Amino acid sequence: MRQIWIISKRELQSFFDSLTAYIMLIAFLGFSGLFTWLYGSDIFFVKQASLQAFFGVSYWTLFFFIPALTMRQFAEENKTGTIELLLTRPVSDWQVIFGKFLATLMLIGIALAFTLPYYYTVARLGNIDHGATIMGYVGLLFLSATYISIGLFASSISNNQIVGFLLALAISILFHFVFGFLANAAGGFISELLYYLSLSAHFESISRGVVDSKDIIYFLSIIFISLVATEAVLKKNRI
Amino acid sequence: MDIVVENLTKIYGTQRAVNNISFKVKTGEVLGFLGPNGAGKTTTMKAITTYLVPNDGDVKVGEFSIHKQPEEIKKRIGYLPENNPLYQDMPVIDYLKFVGRLQGIPSDKIREKIKEMIVVCGLEGEKHKKISELSKGYKQRVGLAQALIHDPDVLILDEPTSGLDPNQIVEIRELIKKIGREKTVILSSHILAEVEATCDRIMIINKGKIVADGTAEELRKHAQGKEILRATIEDADVDTIYSELKNLGNVEMVDIVNKNHNVFEIQSKQNTSSRRDIFRLCVKNNWVLTELMPLETKLEDIFRELTIN
Numbered sequence: 001m002r003q004i005w006i007i008s009k010r011e012l013q014s015f016f017d018s019l020t021a022y023i024m025l026i027a028f029l030g031f032s033g034l035f036t037w038l039y040g041s042d043i044f045f046v047k048q049a050s051l052q053a054f055f056g057v058s059y060w061t062l063f064f065f066i067p068a069l070t071m072r073q074f075a076e077e078n079k080t081g082t083i084e085l086l087l088t089r090p091v092s093d094w095q096v097i098f099g100k101f102l103a104t105l106m107l108i109g110i111a112l113a114f115t116l117p118y119y120y121t122v123a124r125l126g127n128i129d130h131g132a133t134i135m136g137y138v139g140l141l142f143l144s145a146t147y148i149s150i151g152l153f154a155s156s157i158s159n160n161q162i163v164g165f166l167l168a169l170a171i172s173i174l175f176h177f178v179f180g181f182l183a184n185a186a187g188g189f190i191s192e193l194l195y196y197l198s199l200s201a202h203f204e205s206i207s208r209g210v211v212d213s214k215d216i217i218y219f220l221s222i223i224f225i226s227l228v229a230t231e232a233v234l235k236k237n238r239i
Numbered sequence: 240m241d242i243v244v245e246n247l248t249k250i251y252g253t254q255r256a257v258n259n260i261s262f263k264v265k266t267g268e269v270l271g272f273l274g275p276n277g278a279g280k281t282t283t284m285k286a287i288t289t290y291l292v293p294n295d296g297d298v299k300v301g302e303f304s305i306h307k308q309p310e311e312i313k314k315r316i317g318y319l320p321e322n323n324p325l326y327q328d329m330p331v332i333d334y335l336k337f338v339g340r341l342q343g344i345p346s347d348k349i350r351e352k353i354k355e356m357i358v359v360c361g362l363e364g365e366k367h368k369k370i371s372e373l374s375k376g377y378k379q380r381v382g383l384a385q386a387l388i389h390d391p392d393v394l395i396l397d398e399p400t401s402g403l404d405p406n407q408i409v410e411i412r413e414l415i416k417k418i419g420r421e422k423t424v425i426l427s428s429h430i431l432a433e434v435e436a437t438c439d440r441i442m443i444i445n446k447g448k449i450v451a452d453g454t455a456e457e458l459r460k461h462a463q464g465k466e467i468l469r470a471t472i473e474d475a476d477v478d479t480i481y482s483e484l485k486n487l488g489n490v491e492m493v494d495i496v497n498k499n500h501n502v503f504e505i506q507s508k509q510n511t512s513s514r515r516d517i518f519r520l521c522v523k524n525n526w527v528l529t530e531l532m533p534l535e536t537k538l539e540d541i542f543r544e545l546t547i548n
Contacts, residue, residue, distance in 0.1 A: 006341055007341075014326070084290055084320050088320075
């Protein structure tokens with residue numbers, strides 16, 4: 001645990017040192033603020049004390065931002081060779097992976113924490129459904145963790161950051177809407193399977209405040225599979 | 240802490256980068272790895288650090304095996320990889336702190352340790368700079384500092400002096416020698432003079448196999464075999480001297496190197512010396528011997544002989 005924390009701290013520090021963190025925070029708050037309060041089907045347009053608009057925007061912004069955060073995490077270490085320095089320290093592959101995973105999740109956590117004033121403001125404006133809102137945030141965290149683990153895997157397989165970014169987007173986009181889209185087009189068993197694989201369905205059900213173990217298991221299994229695949233790649237690189 | 244390498248084999252595709260290598264390094268010994276590019280030096284070192292998993296064979300550091308207790312080995316090893324990879328965007332102090340903490344140095348001792356490393360590696364003026372702002376020589380020092388910070392029993396240094404200026408090279412060599420008294424050190428290089436200056440023992444690797452192993456002295460003796468002398472003898476005709484030299488008992492072959500200045504190269508028979516005979520011959524004939532020098536086989540020659548086929 002100590003080793004994971006040391007690695008996380010360094011990763012988080014490097015997000016802030018390289019300005020990535022600031023740019024991400026500003027862009028995320030800018031986009032979500034704009035679409036929550038000012039533009040499109042914003043809060044005043046729907047005339048409901050609910051953060052659904054915000055969750056809808058975050059669903060998209062996180063989908064783009066997270067691959068940009070994770071793309072360099074292994075690719076750069078592979079390229080410069082620092083991965084060798086890291087893995088010849090008394091740390092396991094898993095500690096390195098969890099360290100990086102946690103650092104990115106913490107950054108997303110910070111970004112989401114900055115949107116809590118939205119929650120407060122809307123709660124003052126009308127009768128907000130507290131359960132649904134809190135679950136909406138939980139849903140965003142699960143969503144982020146899923147994209148982070150996919151992003152880490154994509155970053156680990158090459159030493160090129162752009163490849164890491166595009167591959168992460170390509171994998172994420174399947175879960176993000178391609179499966180959902182295909183589910184509508186297909187029929188029968190395949191449709192049900194694709195519908196289960198589609199991330200949007202699970203995210204929506206959580207952000208409506210409905211906690212179903214099916215959704216949690218869905219997120220956890222994608223995270224688990226991606227991280228196991230990442231570990232396999234790290235191991236393969238050393239053989 | 241001894242390092243024992245047993246039948247190490249590493250195959251990349253169809254190429255045997257390291258082919259069934261076995262050797263032992265004892266505590267307090269500095270072993271120099273020599274070999275042309277692609278000989279298998281780096282691969283062997285990576286296997287010792289547990290980074291690479293070999294196809295066959297084992298490496299034991301102390302009582303720990305790379306297959307069974309890699310974590311124990313990692314705690315006791317200091318490693319400077321080839322090309323000295325570093326987190327370029329970190330300041331020197333932060334980087335050393337990160338490494339020190341990963342190596343398990345308790346937080347109350349870490350400041351002291353970092354200070355010590357900064358003094359030992361001569362980083363005082365650069366400690367607050369980002370690593371990317373440092374010159375190559377200073378980066379190399381940071382690389383050494385990160386390898387030494389946890390006071391490891393075993394040091395693996397892959398080309399530790401590459402990119403340093405001559406003054407720095409001397410400093411780093413002194414440092415390695417000093418460290419090498421209590422620790423086990425393996426370093427690789429293709430600068431022969433460096434290996435000769437810093438290492439107690441030299442191992443030459445070619446195409447994944449050990450082709451020579453011993454002190455610089457032993458390697459020379461082994462390669463040399465016969466004594467070769469270079470002599471300049473004056474006050475007589477070249478041909479007269481030539482035939483007289485040839486008649487000496489221990490002389491096997493005489494070469495005239497320079498006809499005008501009477502310079503000869505004289506090779507003696509196996510395990511004999513002609514030095515005294517040549518001197519006596521000159522005294523007897525009243526010639527003047529102005530130069531008599533044994534020609535040593537240079538390490539370069541041994542290296543070339545062993546690694547070129």
